[in-house]
Amino acid sequence: MSGRKKSLLKVIILGDSSVGKTSLMNQYVNKRFSNQYKATIGADFCTKEVVVNDRVVTMQIWDTAGQERFQSLGVAFYRGADCCVLVYDVTAPNSFKNLDSWRDEFLIQASPRDPEHFPFVVLGNKVDLDNRQVSTRRAQQWCQSKNDIPYYETSAKEGFNVEMAFQVIAKNALELEAEAEVINDFPDQITLGSQNNRPGNPDNCQC
């Protein structure tokens, strides 16, 4: 709580199971990749510091479970997010189709103040694989239709575009934060005898 102005961004990663959410996070934070698949149960957390426009920003990344049976925290996770990363697998058309419902689910659960302009980012992951099924064009079209969500194609395996994508995520979230002015209305003057300061002391422990 001390020192210069610090920023912390809560970033949620959503998407179908096995599209590579955890791998993207691991690649970004630890520069590591494993071919082995392990389902995330509940959630996973990571922290990373980035510099955006000369400001040090801490990203608190919430990696969620894609598999329905492991999703148990729902609202709790989405609450107060600064940015939401939607991930799909370019070799799995269904994971792309489901972006709609992930986005809706997030907006319903998190109910951000300005849903139209809430910063989403879409990542098409696994572009290193040969059997691509969802074209860049198709993905871009979808993103445009949703109020121009930024779109990036990534490979968590090769680290391709990962750093860049997260940089944009941080930047967009930060812009929104900067816009929000601190609500600076001084509380109303206390009115003696009002509901708020009823005389007498119920718990009988006055000095």
Next chain:
Amino acid sequence: MEVEQTSIRSDTNSTCEYLDAESDPDANEPETSLYQEADFEQEAEQQNHSIISELRDGLDATRETSASALSPEPGQHSKGLAASAESLALSTSTSAKTEDSIGGLEEEYDYQHDSLWRGQKKHIFILSEAGKPIFSLHGNEDKLATLFGVIQALVSFVQLGQDAITSIHAAGIKFAFMQRSSLILVAATRSNMSVQQLQLQLGDVYNQILSILTYSHMTKIFEKRKNFDLRRLLSGSERLFYNLLANDSSSAKVSNNIFTFLTNSILVFPLPTTVRSQITSAIHSNCSKIKNLVFAVLIANNKLIALVRMKKYSIHPADLRLIFNLIECSESFKSSENWSPICLPKFDMNGYLHAHVSYLANDCQACLLLLSVDRDAFFTLSEAKAKITEKLRKNHCLEAINKELQQPYNAKLYQQVVGIPELRHFLYKPKSTAQLLCPMLRHPYKSLEELESLEAIYCDLLHRIHNGSRPLKLIYEVKEREVVLAWATGTYELYAVFEPVVDKATVIKYVDNLIKWIEKEYDVYFIRNHATF
């Protein structure tokens, strides 16, 4: 590990415990498996951290290996547990520097593997409902963002079941949770403090936040923006939190204050009754005509000299402690008059009182606060203050205050009760008022470490005397290093620590003397009634 959601503790559960006994808490890459269900075991095995080891690793360096059970509300074990086994499984990865990491940004500090951080006696964390860090007593809260996420997830998970998490007991550490409006407060400690006592302390911390922001302002902000970073509004006020938690922060400051929040009370500045009533009447005569003035408070050395209040309004000890805290850590008040908004949450959590704060005189370090609801009252109050000082100087009250200030606190108290050199320390609190009498700390409780052992003794005694389900009236215990006594009567509570050599008959005799002495000197050390405007 037990999750205590009611006062009943349940550790009998065996259906689905998180067995983490095999793991080595000091290992860098714990292979803690936390799921008993075979299907998930594989998946879980190589996660970086389990929540369980997170909590334990984070704070406990001991190698205690206890099988731990996590049980939600007693009575609905099996079903709830099966669910929790799946879903409470959160894992965290820290951003520790890895061998192949690149660039300057990776050189982040990893507290969770830092033995100094983990070895702290107590941790206090404040976060928003969204899981965003607001304050950590030890360590940079940004670097602990992962841990804050885990705390939020734990709290929310229990909340999802229409319940609230109260505490977790794991490997000798108590975690006490408190949820207030949009905030989550957590205390974690190895000390003797009970969950209830930790929550009292968290209550003081929460009140400190309200005192800076007011409840209405804070809730309005979070209603509008759940992702708000509250540090933006609290920056500059950190010292208030560190001072409030002085004994637990790294400042190595020894303070008696800990006893006041444990007993929900305040300390009184000892003065002859004639002097105190002269002071009170000086304040009264110069303030009684001022509209909207609610409280006039004169304090010195963290103790109350006099209080004059508006008729019908009384002041709560928790509010007074916030005032003491503010004065104690604001050196700048000494140099000039100040006009400062302060919310006293027990009085009115939704608005500020406006405080005229000043020391009586350069040659008298007692601080006067005149608290009004009127934000334009500065000059009126400033004038009143000048007159009060003048009057007090004329009738030699400033001298009397200085005389007492120059004495080591309660030296007299020891001289007069002497005859009891074996009495190391005591707490005396009348039932009728939230005021506490306790002597200054002296040998052998001079150092922070020794104070902690004294604190542990009192925590234990207070907890047993005030135990909700089985309160005790009298405790007499011969310990290895001291003899302790706790006694709750209809008119007072007394807690005393004696040298280990005294026998029971002597203790009884001493206590008798002490009580008689306090009764005789009562009006010097306590204030029976506060004058009203």
